[in-house]
Amino acid sequence: MSIAAKMKTAYEYDPVHLIGVVESVGDEAGYRVRCDGYEWHCKRAASCLLAPEVGDTVLVSGPDHQRVYLLAVIEQANPAASLLQVPGQLRVSAGKVDIESQGGIAMQSGQALTLESVQLNIQSDKGMCVVNEMEYLGKKVTSTVGFFHFIGNVYESIVERLSQMSRSSFRVTEGVEQVRAGMIDFEAEKTARVHSKYTVVTAEDLIKVDGKQIHMG
Numbered sequence: 001m002s003i004a005a006k007m008k009t010a011y012e013y014d015p016v017h018l019i020g021v022v023e024s025v026g027d028e029a030g031y032r033v034r035c036d037g038y039e040w041h042c043k044r045a046a047s048c049l050l051a052p053e054v055g056d057t058v059l060v061s062g063p064d065h066q067r068v069y070l071l072a073v074i075e076q077a078n079p080a081a082s083l084l085q086v087p088g089q090l091r092v093s094a095g096k097v098d099i100e101s102q103g104g105i106a107m108q109s110g111q112a113l114t115l116e117s118v119q120l121n122i123q124s125d126k127g128m129c130v131v132n133e134m135e136y137l138g139k140k141v142t143s144t145v146g147f148f149h150f151i152g153n154v155y156e157s158i159v160e161r162l163s164q165m166s167r168s169s170f171r172v173t174e175g176v177e178q179v180r181a182g183m184i185d186f187e188a189e190k191t192a193r194v195h196s197k198y199t200v201v202t203a204e205d206l207i208k209v210d211g212k213q214i215h216m217g
Contacts, residue, residue, distance in 0.1 A: 016040075016068050017061045022052050031070050033060050042068040051085040053077060 020035030031052060033040045040060050044052065048071055052058050055077030062068035076082065099105065107113065186192060201207065 014064050015062070016065060018059075019074065020058060020060055022054050022056045022058055022070075025052070025054060031058075033058060033070065035060060040068050042070050045069040045071050048072050049084045049086060051083040053081075053083075 018035040018040070020033040020040065022031055023034050023039070024032040026032065031042055031044060033042060042060055042062070050073045052070060052073050053076070056073050057075040057077075058073050059071045060068055061071050
């Protein structure tokens with residue numbers, strides 16, 4: 001068979017390359033695009049990450065009339081709202097990624113949100129964190145704040161060693177306060193005062209009261 005005969009028997013393509021306006025958005029990424037008075041039913045190409053909306057001016061292209069794809073959004077009907085949409089998982093790989101917004105940034109996940117890095121830096125003038133249940137695991141926490149206010153129903157702390165230093169301390173307990181220790185040592189530079197309606201001091205072996213002056217009664 002000659003080369004000319006082979007060229008005649010080869011499949012003849014009727015390529016499509018048009019610009020139109022999206023008239024409707026269907027299921028399974030199906031779009032109806034009007035180009036020069038004719039409607040094209042096409043699917044969005046995988047490379048078109050910007051989801052087309054009704055009224056957007058788009059580029060329609062394909063090898064023939066049966067295989068036509070929406071390649072790109074050329075002009076949006078509403079430039080104030082844009083949606084980047086992919087059917088499956090999305091992974092962005094780059095040397096450095098910067099996300100900037102003049103307004104706000106919202107991140108929402110239906111299952112889990114994971115942040116993993118060598119170093120995490122968060123800076124904000126004002127912040128709010130609402131978590132129903134939270135668990136923290138770490139080796140060291142260093143906090144420097146001007147004012148700390150804590151309100152809770154139950155506070156439990158289990159540590160091997162507890163050290164507290166303050167210029168002044170004030171504590172009010174409406175109910176019962178109990179201390180259980182192997183040894184208790186109270187020392188005051190000036191005055192130590194214990195006052196109550198009823199005071200009971202007991203010891204199994206020895207009670208010692210020592211001072212230059214002892215006043216009883």
